[in-house]
Amino acid sequence: MTEFSIHKVWIIAKREYLERVKTRSFLLSTFATPVLMGAFLVLPAMISESMARGIVRDSERPARVVIASDNRALAELASGELMRQRGTRYAPSVVSPASPAEHEQLDKRVDAGDIEGYVWLDGAARASRHVVFTTSRMGDFILEHRLGDALSYAFAADRLVEQGSSSGDVAATLRPVDLKAVRAGKSSSAYNAVRGAAVVLVLMFVMLFSLLSYGVMVMRSVMEEKSSRITEVLLCAASAQELMTGKILGTGSVGLTQIAAWLAMAAFGASRSLYLRTTMTVLDVGPSLIVYFVVFYILGYLLYSAIFAAVGAIFNSIDEAQQWNFVIILPLIAASGLILPVATSSDSPVSVAVSLFPFCSPILMFERLAVHDPPRWQLALSLVLLVATIGAVMFISGRIYRIGILMYGKRPTIRELSRWLRHA
The missing domain is CATH 3.40.50.800 (Anticodon-binding domain)
Structure with a gap:
């Protein structure tokens, strides 16, 4: 087994990043998305205020x-x-x-x-x-x-x-x-369901948008290189694990760049607009909440992008792979349906359980943090379970990726996939 090279991963990630960030679609989505979101959020309020006054x-x-x-x-x-x-x-x-x-x-x-x-x-x-x-x-x-x-x-x-x-x-x-409701034992911790719902809706949009764009981008990149046989050339210079890791990190860096651009535009708008400053103050969007957002976004991306990479290595056509997109993001769709119950009953046993479930925790644990501070041990346990799940998924996806990118022809069965895992 060859030694895992961080330098090779860096080269692959750099190539993926520069190739994606220079495209017109990246620039368009980076600057058009905040404008559209602002229009959908601000215009209804302006119209209502206009009518009322x-x-x-x-x-x-x-x-x-x-x-x-x-x-x-x-x-x-x-x-x-x-x-x-x-x-x-x-x-x-x-x-x-x-x-x-x-x-x-x-x-x-x-x-x-x-x-x-x-x-x-x-x-x-x-x-x-x-x-x-x-x-x-x-x-x-x-x-x-x-x-x-x-x-x-x-x-x-x-x-x-x-x-x-x-x-x-x-x-x-x-x-x-x-x-004003406060959590028992912590009188300074206000229970703000409106803040939690509003902030998590923004997170949900960013998370789902990133997964459907950058996760699928990883899958498409794997399938394009597989179908054009470029992968066989790349494997002469890097291992399959290095290639998959570089693709995930490079494409994920594009997503982080886009989020950083959105946060910068929001900060600039808040410095210029009294309306945005008032909104940020009412929602109490402080630095700690931004840090939690970035942490859970990165961990959620790593988890789901590894799955997308494995799916891209398994199938031979985009149409076959796209049928699994819904299955992959199904936990996030289920988490979106639990936003209101978790916001209104953040400390219930069901809310705690679903927020600890690794495939839902990027959304639901962040929501509990946005509503009010959950016990620290629950936050720590959620992060530990999420990181452990990422490690397990990376390991499984890496073994599938190592065999799948060199397999052509018919779609593999479940038995064949299990054989890949044993012999990779």
Whole structure:
């Protein structure tokens, strides 16, 4: 057996890296992907905010809403609460007393676009608590939700005042509660399911994108060199294990280069954009989380790319190999279906078990780290199991690769693969 040469692995990895990183597809995906992701993430929020503030037609005009009622105190309570709503500007006004003539006049103002809508609070509406909001902008769910909250506050406050409470007592009684969940025994560790879900969705996209692009790239490279018999020439200068390791490391370095470019663009955007800085602050994306992301991405790539390399060595055509792509990434697809249960119940036995499973841990253990800190022994055990699995998969894939890249003709059976493992 020849000695494993790090220098030969470096030469092969360098060749694979330079060959991939200079392509137009790499440059296009590196710079187009963040733009598309930003468009899909930012545009819906901008459209919703635009509708809620009425800036589609006038960027300086807040949403104008009229609250019409024969009970001025109730209408003013609702108007004041609506003005205190955070995040969206409103300009509510009160019409009292509300007569049938005022009703017709408000309809005309809505049709003319002078106001976004009006609420009609007559005696029947107050008694039944079924209030009608007449508007020309159907589908403005943010305005409807905030207006409903303001009316609920006004009805409750009006009821307390009727029972003899002072205005100060009413404000203190109806003040919302700021609730934050923390993990037992670690009061400084906040449980943030929103942060975990948002961050892990980004990780999932990057992980699946990298596996489907760079993992398949490793497989295609192996199959192209096998079909063109270039492998036979390369084996004269390097062993099969060195060739496979160099391909995996070289192609993986391309993926890391792309991720580094995305992180650099995100950091530059955060330094220039208040919106991005606020988002990063809310999600609490700190250096430690970035380090965990890079670690689990590298380990996940090494695990799955070794499988892709073995599949590329087994088959003789791209069509035959692509049928196994879904089987290879099936654990990651299963992990994606467990994102919400793990985020909402991070310390349950099932969540702990699936986050320790090596083929799912790049996604699910990272999610638990993003939500809140799991016990250190679980993180250590997850890394140990993942590294051990990578070693086992590398060993098995290397033996299959050593025989498979020189085998042509029909597709091998399971019995033949087991024979390769014994005699490689």
